[in-house]
Amino acid sequence: NMEGSDPALLSPPQAFFLRENLKLRLLNARLALLARDETTYRSDVNVAASWLARYFDTRSRAAAAMAVSLKQLGSGGIGVSLPTIGESLAAVRGYKPIRKQAGQ
Secondary structure (H helix, E strand, C coil), rough: CCCCCCCCCCCCCHHHHHHHHHHHHHHHHHHHHHHHHHHHHHHHHHHHHHHHHHCCCCHHHHHHHHHHHHHHHHHHCCCCCCCCCCHHHHHHHHHHHHHHCCCC
């Protein structure tokens, strides 16, 4: 059955390189997250999820858990809400009276 959901059979060296490439995709996704590069982040997470579905037995507990994690990672946004200058100024002004009360 060529259209079935059974994972593709790989030789041991192929399986090793698949796992290493999967790790690299996830590391690249982490770097993209830190760089706030949402396009690369989503691409790497989606490729990892695709490889997982294609080459691993997703009926196994570990692969199923990873599939859920990748789905969660791929569905969330990576935007960061930075404080405005007004919010920063208010925080500094709020800190000054507390510092005076503490006797510093």
